[in-house]
Amino acid sequence: MGETISLNLNGEVREAKAGLTTTLLEVIRDQLGLTGAKKGCNQGVCGACTVSIDGKLARACLSLAVNSVGREITTNEGLTEDGEPSALQQSFIDNGAVQCGFCTSGMIVSSHALLQDIPNPSIDEVRDGLSGNVCRCSGYRKIIDAVRGVARG
Amino acid sequence: MVAEKTTNEMYQVGKSIPKVDAREKVLGRAQYIAELTRPNMLFGAMLQSPYAHARIIAYDTTAAEKVTGVKCVLTGDDFEDHKMGPFIKDEGAIAKGKVRYMGEPVACVAAEDEETARAAALLINVEYEELPTVLSPEAALEAGAAVLHEDLADYFKVFEAIAENNLMSYTEISEGDVDKAWDECDLIVENVYETQAQNHLSLEPCGALAEVEPDGLINLWSANQSVFRVQANVCECLGLPMSRVRSMTPKVGAGFGNKMEAHIQPLCVALALATKRPVKMILSREEDFETVRARHPFKIRCKTGVKKDGTFVAREVELLLDGGAFADDSPGVLGNATLMSVGPYHFPHAKAFGKVAYTNHLRFAAFRGFGNPQVTFAGEAQINDIADKLGIDPIDLRLKNVLAKGQQWFGGQKVDSNGIYECLEKVRVSSDWDNKRKNSGENGIGISVAGHISGLLATGAIVRMLEDGTFVLNTGATDIGQGSDTVLTQICAEALQIPIDRIRTATPDTDASPYNWGTTASRVTYTTGRAVVGAAEDAVRQIKDYAAIVLESLADDLELREGGMVGIKGANKEVSFFEIAAMTHWGVGGPIVGSHTLVFDQSTIDPKRAVAKGMPFTNIGVFTFAAMVSEVAINQVTGKASAEGAWYAVDVGQAINPGLVEGQIDGGYAQGLGYALFEEMIWDDGRLANPTLMDYKVPGTAEVPYDIDTTIVEHPEPDGPFGAKGVGEITLVTVPASICNAITHASGVRLRKMPFSPERVLNGIIENEIT
Ligand code: FES
Ligand code: FES
Numbered sequence: 001m002g003e004t005i006s007l008n009l010n011g012e013v014r015e016a017k018a019g020l021t022t023t024l025l026e027v028i029r030d031q032l033g034l035t036g037a038k039k040g041c042n043q044g045v046c047g048a049c050t051v052s053i054d055g056k057l058a059r060a061c062l063s064l065a066v067n068s069v070g071r072e073i074t075t076n077e078g079l080t081e082d083g084e085p086s087a088l089q090q091s092f093i094d095n096g097a098v099q100c101g102f103c104t105s106g107m108i109v110s111s112h113a114l115l116q117d118i119p120n121p122s123i124d125e126v127r128d129g130l131s132g133n134v135c136r137c138s139g140y141r142k143i144i145d146a147v148r149g150v151a152r153g
Numbered sequence: 154m155v156a157e158k159t160t161n162e163m164y165q166v167g168k169s170i171p172k173v174d175a176r177e178k179v180l181g182r183a184q185y186i187a188e189l190t191r192p193n194m195l196f197g198a199m200l201q202s203p204y205a206h207a208r209i210i211a212y213d214t215t216a217a218e219k220v221t222g223v224k225c226v227l228t229g230d231d232f233e234d235h236k237m238g239p240f241i242k243d244e245g246a247i248a249k250g251k252v253r254y255m256g257e258p259v260a261c262v263a264a265e266d267e268e269t270a271r272a273a274a275l276l277i278n279v280e281y282e283e284l285p286t287v288l289s290p291e292a293a294l295e296a297g298a299a300v301l302h303e304d305l306a307d308y309f310k311v312f313e314a315i316a317e318n319n320l321m322s323y324t325e326i327s328e329g330d331v332d333k334a335w336d337e338c339d340l341i342v343e344n345v346y347e348t349q350a351q352n353h354l355s356l357e358p359c360g361a362l363a364e365v366e367p368d369g370l371i372n373l374w375s376a377n378q379s380v381f382r383v384q385a386n387v388c389e390c391l392g393l394p395m396s397r398v399r400s401m402t403p404k405v406g407a408g409f410g411n412k413m414e415a416h417i418q419p420l421c422v423a424l425a426l427a428t429k430r431p432v433k434m435i436l437s438r439e440e441d442f443e444t445v446r447a448r449h450p451f452k453i454r455c456k457t458g459v460k461k462d463g464t465f466v467a468r469e470v471e472l473l474l475d476g477g478a479f480a481d482d483s484p485g486v487l488g489n490a491t492l493m494s495v496g497p498y499h500f501p502h503a504k505a506f507g508k509v510a511y512t513n514h515l516r517f518a519a520f521r522g523f524g525n526p527q528v529t530f531a532g533e534a535q536i537n538d539i540a541d542k543l544g545i546d547p548i549d550l551r552l553k554n555v556l557a558k559g560q561q562w563f564g565g566q567k568v569d570s571n572g573i574y575e576c577l578e579k580v581r582v583s584s585d586w587d588n589k590r591k592n593s594g595e596n597g598i599g600i601s602v603a604g605h606i607s608g609l610l611a612t613g614a615i616v617r618m619l620e621d622g623t624f625v626l627n628t629g630a631t632d633i634g635q636g637s638d639t640v641l642t643q644i645c646a647e648a649l650q651i652p653i654d655r656i657r658t659a660t661p662d663t664d665a666s667p668y669n670w671g672t673t674a675s676r677v678t679y680t681t682g683r684a685v686v687g688a689a690e691d692a693v694r695q696i697k698d699y700a701a702i703v704l705e706s707l708a709d710d711l712e713l714r715e716g717g718m719v720g721i722k723g724a725n726k727e728v729s730f731f732e733i734a735a736m737t738h739w740g741v742g743g744p745i746v747g748s749h750t751l752v753f754d755q756s757t758i759d760p761k762r763a764v765a766k767g768m769p770f771t772n773i774g775v776f777t778f779a780a781m782v783s784e785v786a787i788n789q790v791t792g793k794a795s796a797e798g799a800w801y802a803v804d805v806g807q808a809i810n811p812g813l814v815e816g817q818i819d820g821g822y823a824q825g826l827g828y829a830l831f832e833e834m835i836w837d838d839g840r841l842a843n844p845t846l847m848d849y850k851v852p853g854t855a856e857v858p859y860d861i862d863t864t865i866v867e868h869p870e871p872d873g874p875f876g877a878k879g880v881g882e883i884t885l886v887t888v889p890a891s892i893c894n895a896i897t898h899a900s901g902v903r904l905r906k907m908p909f910s911p912e913r914v915l916n917g918i919i920e921n922e923i924t
Contacts, residue, residue: 035188036181038406040356041438045846048356076181089179093171096812099820100634101178102356102406108179127854134846136356137407137634139819139861140854 005069009034010078018065025049025060028075036076036105040134047133050106051075057113057132076105079112088112088150097146099137107133111147121148164715165646166875169812170653172639174404174632183404186360186376191431194362195224197424198270198434199417200260200277201443202252205288205513205839206299207281209251212260216276222265223273225427229259232423237389239382239414240769241321241480242309243302244516246390246419251284253301253478254515255839256443263424263432286839290452290475290510293319301478301511314484315767319511321476322484324491324767326564326758329502334467338458342539346455346531347906348889350475350834351448351827353520354851357406359416359445360435363425371398371425375418378408378631379671380661386415387422398422400663408633409824410519413673414481416445442844447834448520449486449509450475451527455494455535463545465554470494470528472507477516483509484769486517489606490524492757495563496532497573497604497778498554503563513839519673521824525605525886530907533601533890537897546590547600547894548581551780555602562604565759568776570878572804572868576780577602579802579864584782590898596786596797597899601890607675607879608774613667613750614684616645616692620738622717622730624649624692627659629666630681635881636813637677643809644682644874648689650713651730667750674774675879678809680753682874687749695745696733702741703728775870778804779883783891787899792915794896796826798860803883807876808865814880818863821884827852829889831908 002019009032016031025042028034028051040048042061049060052074079086085093089108098104107130114121114129121129126144135143177183214226229249236242248259260277264270285299292298300318302308310316315323335341361375371393377383377400384400387393405412417434424432436444454471472490476483487509494505540547555573562568580600581587589598615627626645632638638658646653659666669681697708700719704711704726712722720727738744757773758765784798801818808814831850835842843849869876889907897903902917 029187034181035184038185038357039187039435040358041846043438043845043847046356076179080180083180085176085179092179093175096169096171096175096816098172098175098178099636099816100356100405100407101174101183102185102634104178105181108181123859127859130854132853134356134851134853136354136409136824136851137820138816139823139857141819141857141859141861142816144854144859 005066007068007073008071009073010075016065020066022065023061024051024063024065024068027065028060034075034077038102038105040102047110048103048106050109050133052109052113057110076108079108088115091146091150095142095146095149097138097142103133103135107135107143114147163647163875164650165643165653166807166809167811169810170639170643172636173642173658174638185357185404185406186362186374187435189362189374189403191362191364194431194433195263195265195428196267196270197261197263197421197432198267198274199258199420200274202248202255202257202259204252204281204283205255206284206286207252208284209248209259210280210282213278217262217273220269220273220276222269223262224430225263225424226277227261227423227427233392235390235392236308237386237415238480239482240311240484241314241316242389244390244479246423254513256515256841257478258420258444261420261424263428286513287319288513288836288839290473290512293510293512294508301513312484312769313767321480321509321511322487322767322769323508324488325506326491326763326765327504328563328763331467331469331502331504334502335458338466339461340539340542341456341458342535343456344535344905346453346534348451348527348530349907350450350517351520351832352442352834352849353409353411353447355407355409355411358436358438358441359412361418361421362431362433363422364431365425365429369397371422373398373400373418373422374403376405376412377402378413378633378673379669380629380631380663381668382414382671383418384663387419390419391422402631402661405631405633408672409521410673411445413519413671438846439844443515443841446481446516446518449483449517449524453528453531455531457535457539459539461543463543463550463553465498465500467502468495468500470505474507474509475512475514475517476509477512477514479516481516481518483517486519486524488769489773490528492564492773493525494528494532496529497556497602499556499560514836515841521821522882522886523674525603526825526828526889529601529603529886530889530893534893534905537894538903548577548586551600551602552577562776564757564765565762566755566757570775570804570806570868570870571778572866573602573604573778573780575866576778576802576804579866580780580782580800583862583864584800586782596784597895597897598782598784599891599894599898600780600782601887601894602780603883603886604776604778605675605883605886606774607679607777608753609674609676609770610670611750611752612669612680612684614681614688614748615667616688616747618692618730618734618745620734622734623655625657625659626685627666628681628685629661629669630677631661631672633672635817636810637672640678640809640813641681641685644685645689647875648686649693650715651717655717667748675777675881675883676774679775679873679878682877683872684749684751686874687751688747691749692745692747695747696730699733699737699742700728703732703736775878777878777880777883779887781887781891783895785892785895785899787896787914789918792911792918794830794909794914796856796858796892798858800862802864802866803880804866804868805880806870806873806878807867809875809877811865814865815863817880818884819861822861822888823852823857825885825888826857826892829892829907829909831910833908
């Protein structure tokens with residue numbers, strides 16, 4: 001199973017076991033119980049596993065757990081406010097931006113990062129920012145509305 | 154009767170409330186199959202066939218069995234010869250005796266962890282003797298072709314299948330006399346169209362978790378569109394009584410047909426039975442691509458004859474489908490495609506017939522639209538060619554020929570709710586059709602219309618009052634993300650006149666839920682919605698009976714009042730559900746349980762009008778209608794067509810939740826756009842060449858335009874719940890045809906083969922320049 005590592009996850013220090021090839025996605029999902037990030041492709045394409053590492057978006061399925069030591073990792077669960085929906089998460093609810101929900105955590109992490117960079121994004125800026133996140137249920141329109149909706153308050 | 158209220162009076166119906174499960178999903182807390190665990194759980198993995206068609210000579214499992222952590226290895230020899238299948242029972246839990254497509258599961262392993270299971274599976278040695286392959290329906294139907302199912306004649310079939318050798322099913326419907334009718338036509342157009350295989354690509358890969366209790370009862374959780382189809386399939390192919398299997402569902406990461414019938418559940422149950430420990434199997438994306446199912450490739454010969462003034466006279470359609478290695482839903486898809494071949498038009502003479510053949514490909518099966526997107530592409534592209542030849546505007550030509558009120562669908566079924574004319578008029582205005590058609594700028598616009606069914610088979614609902622007067626609604630319908638839990642709750646709340654938060658929706662469970670055939674065929678809102686209304690009415694009858702005692706009145710003089718009250722009509726006296734619940738639980742009568750079940754029973758074929766052969770279903774559904782305009786831009790250098798906008802008008806009878814209807818339109822558009830422009834599963838000599846998301850592209854934000862305009866048209870379906878009918882599939886059906894027609898408008902190129910790749914568009918442009 002490999003060595004014990006210590007991760008800075010959603011503002012808490014969490015210990016896990018990781019071998020050299022263990023991905024961050026496996027660690028956070030299987031050992032640390034944070035299952036918002038999903039394994040949709042395990043290949044870095046779908047974006048369902050998106051997390052933020054040191055403020056940058058990352059594919060948890062392509063990130064090695066051992067390389068994540070000493071960095072600030074934030075998952076969708078870490079964006080909630082005391083377990084309650086954040087304004088962004090609430091905007092996903094209010095705008096009907098959730099269907100099956102499998103892409104949702106990844107979408108929210110990407111959208112959060114986008115809003116940090118561009119507080120009032122245009123439609124095309126949101127499309128750009130979410131271009132690495134696949135949603136097979138929607139046509140993205142309501143997701144874009146959710147992101148822009150929270151920006152406009 | 155509650156079901157007869159009109160839109161204006163509705164209390165919960167017609168409101169875009171958020172989905173009841175949206176909160177757990179945005180918080181990242183919703184549990185899908187991959188999240189479930191049981192104590193002492195093992196992981197399963199499978200070995201897949203390296204050949205498309207081969208006899209299995211021998212297995213050697215010793216190396217795999219020796220691996221530390223491996224608990225059990227199963228091969229075809231460990232399975233009895235039982236078969237499953239919704240139409241033709243031709244498929245075992247695992248390959249036995251021979252393999253019929255590359256990637257087919259041939260052996261499986263359960264081990265302490267996933268890595269060990271996957272590594273051990275690769276250590277299983279199987280000796281094969283290769284057989285000749287058939288890799289297209291044409292090759293499959295040739296005399297002397299290698300036969301996939303030598304015992305086809307003996308297989309159990311649920312309908313009178315016309316099947317022989319590699320012919321899986323033949324279906325034919327005809328009305329009038331097409332052969333004679335061609336003489337009456339001023340213009341006859343005949344073309345051949347081709348469509349490709351599309352992967353469902355539900356973002357969640359398929360998976361299952363099975364556990365055998367000490368008394369032998371099996372608990373089975375899986376990603377599915379029907380806990381009941383899972384139960385039936387597992388029991389059929391493993392020879393188990395259905396009373397031994399309890400099938401349940403966690404949240405499902407979408408299903409567009411791929412999770413309707415079995416995927417990995419039978420193997421997972423077999424491993425759990427063999428090890429007496431819980432076993433979980435989650436497919437990798439590649440395995441999901443290679444072993445689950447996909448949309449049928451079609452070849453379509455379509456011939457249409459019309460009068461000079463544009464009046465439609467006759468249509469003949471001939472279909473040839475690749476069915477893949479197992480029948481699955483193929484006979485149904487062929488049947489529906491045949492029925493939809495004529496579109497929402499009145500043709501006095503029409504004939505559609507076709508074959509689906511077994512081939513050494515992955516099984517093709519149900520996929521949003523169920524054969525309709527393919528035939529709609531052909532028919533609607535051809536109608537545009539006719540409009541061009543006659544010099545008639547494509548919308549005018551359609552308005553002249555769409556089914557009028559009272560006209561029947563092809564085959565003879567009556568159509569009660571028909572908003573097709575209005576749909577066409579709406580998109581003409583919303584898309585600014587007349588202007589855009591005239592000013593042929595860079596972009597092109599294209600129209601397409603369709604009808605589709607919503608219906609099929611059996612469903613039920615139980616509405617149970619709790620001790621405090623709130624309710625549990627139990628239907629057994631799996632919410633695959635489209636929002637049926639929310640819609641059914643709204644229907645129930647409307648019928649009971651109570652707020653949404655006083656109803657809890659039970660999760661589907663074959664031990665506890667009434668039968669529900671499945672979340673497929675755009676059927677849940679319409680059929681299950683009807684059952685919910687019936688069950689709620691049953692509960693209301695009982696509530697009124699008890700209220701009559703309390704209020705010292707007659708039940709007939711009572712009315713429901715918003716918020717969970719029963720009152721005497723015209724008087725102030727009333728009693729709350731809370732009081733009725735307390736009384737029935739603790740004093741008089743017993744707790745209130747309302748229930749209702751039904752099976753869709755309107756005949757599809759009217760034998761007085763039409764002749765049908767080999768139809769796999771007798772009662773398919775009521776009709777939903779849509780019209781859409783697509784706008785595309787063409788890059789003249791690369792040939793790349795990109796979608797720039799879409800305008801929809803969809804007749805859904807009554808939108809129970811307009812926001813969710815829009816969600817279905819958006820999603821159907823995006824999935825249809827990918828299908829039209831670039832999605833394609835490609836086989837290289839029996840091997841699927843692109844089973845990854847790297848190599849199989851799906852639409853992202855860069856490809857799907859933001860501008861999707863949706864108009865909801867409401868022509869109430871008389872027996873639908875509050876007038877509603879389904880919407881899930883039709884939103885995709887019209888997309889390829891409208892995009893194809895837009896490409897023609899933009900570039901003058903008429904494509905008859907999907908997808909409309911840059912290469913095909915460019916070749917068309919070049920050819921047009923030469924000629
Ligand atoms: S699972 Fe990581 S990108 Fe798809
Ligand atoms: S909601 Fe299903 S994939 Fe986005």
